[in-house]
Amino acid sequence: MSEYQYYEFAAIDRPLTAAEMTQLRKVSTRGQISASGFVNHYEWGGLKADPAEWMRRYFDAFVYTANWCSCRLSLRLPLATYREADLRSFAAGAALTIDASDEHWIIDWSLDESENYERFDMEDGSGWMGRLAPLRDELLRGDLRPLYLGWLASAGQLNDDMLEPEPPAGLSDLTLSQQALAEFIEVDPDLLAAAAAGSPRAAAEDSTHAAAIEAWLTGWSREEMAAVLRLVALGQGREAERRIRTRHATWLKEQRPTTSASAPRRSLAQLRELARSASGVRRAREAQERAVKEAESRRQREASLRLLMADVDQRWATVDALAGRGSASGYAQAVHALTDLAEGYALTSSHKEFDRAMRRLLVRHATRGALLRRLTEAGLWSG
Structure with missing residues (x-):
């Protein structure tokens, strides 16, 4: 670099x-x-x-x-x-x-x-x-x-x-x-x-309050104000602003x-x-804040999984279609969906129920070695 x-x-x-x-x-x-x-x-x-x-x-x-x-x-x-x-x-x-x-x-x-x-x-x-x-x-x-x-x-x-x-x-x-x-x-x-x-x-610095501004302005002489206005009239507005800001800052410092x-x-x-x-x-x-965030994350995850399990048959049909594509992207999406299903079964039913449903799925896809390898690597299937 x-x-x-x-x-x-x-x-x-x-x-x-x-x-x-x-x-x-x-x-x-x-x-x-x-x-x-x-x-x-x-x-x-x-x-x-x-x-x-x-x-x-x-x-x-x-x-x-x-x-x-x-x-x-x-x-x-x-x-x-x-x-x-x-x-x-x-x-x-x-x-x-x-x-x-x-x-x-x-x-x-x-x-x-x-x-x-x-x-x-x-x-x-x-x-x-x-x-x-x-x-x-x-x-x-x-x-x-x-x-x-x-x-x-x-x-x-x-x-x-x-x-x-x-x-x-x-x-x-x-x-x-x-x-x-x-x-x-x-x-x-x-x-x-x-x-x-x-x-x-x-x-608190109430420097914009009308009474505070009025108190600050009373310290200006006529000559000092005229000098600043002269700068504005001569087109030197930035210099006039600098003088005003510097004077105001000095006054605030004194207060x-x-x-x-x-x-x-x-x-x-x-x-x-x-x-x-x-x-x-x-x-x-920080530990307490992490615990609160983790609890909220778990709550949201569990709510998502319960929603998923409410339509579990359709989820398995989607996985079956993804596996049937025979492509790497289809297998990757199928593994992701099966990971969610495994968590959903663990939350609402049992892992044995998930295994039985997996066997039914793999009867139709037993010859897809790449899919089986991905499932094994993800810990979703042990053969």
Whole structure:
């Protein structure tokens, strides 16, 4: 199997210029390049550029997957969004790294050695950007859960005595994009359940409520509003929208309550112990769910078999006709139908009754060696 790598970049805060798109085209002659992003995949070789450099210069989001069980997500945020002290405790291992340029934070989540070979064999990388890009807005609003998930993904490389970062609220109630991130970097679900134990629910963000919007707008000066309207009048609507969204995200971040300083920080050893308990609960729940599904499947199967046995003579006539074709497909269909009949007799009558009916059938088809061989292999006839 050949190598496969998928690269997708998104420009969110501002569109790429024509000059920038020309620069990208010099790197890739067949990549899909637009003012809003870049997409390409490679089956031999890879991108002839440094994705980190592209993030610093052009883009706000980057998704990468490779079929050797590796993937990566990068998001770029304005430097003013967070202080270094807000971020430092989350970047303790290789799964989450945080770097700064002159104007931005570059936050990287990565998975380098997954053992989920089937996942990386089947997926082509497309679709992840749409699921993960909303994390950027959440981070702009001050939601630190994506960073905590990155710390959890690094847990396998950390010592037992290391304390967790300040746990954010809402770990038991992740957003859809946060659930996608946990799936993308393969956060241990039991460790996540352990981390979520005792985590308060996230405060609802009623950012679209008329009163909330009105409260936000009161913070705008006449000059600031005029500047945004001027951009719209000049045909720079996207830049105006970017400024509005950034300002709104900043306001929401300021409204978000900080985690209580009294919330206990647990060591990894404590989280791992809680994860073992969570694993037991999860396995018990999954076993119960399987039992319910199996019981329902048996109920449906038994109902189907009783319906079949209500017209058993016609079923035998159908099998007789299938066997009489003398073809491989006819024999295969006959064996399938006889398998159902055997189960039907076991449910409503007896196996001896089925054997007697089989003898009557085979009197007429005793010379069909291929049919007899198939029946023997299926365990329906012993001769």
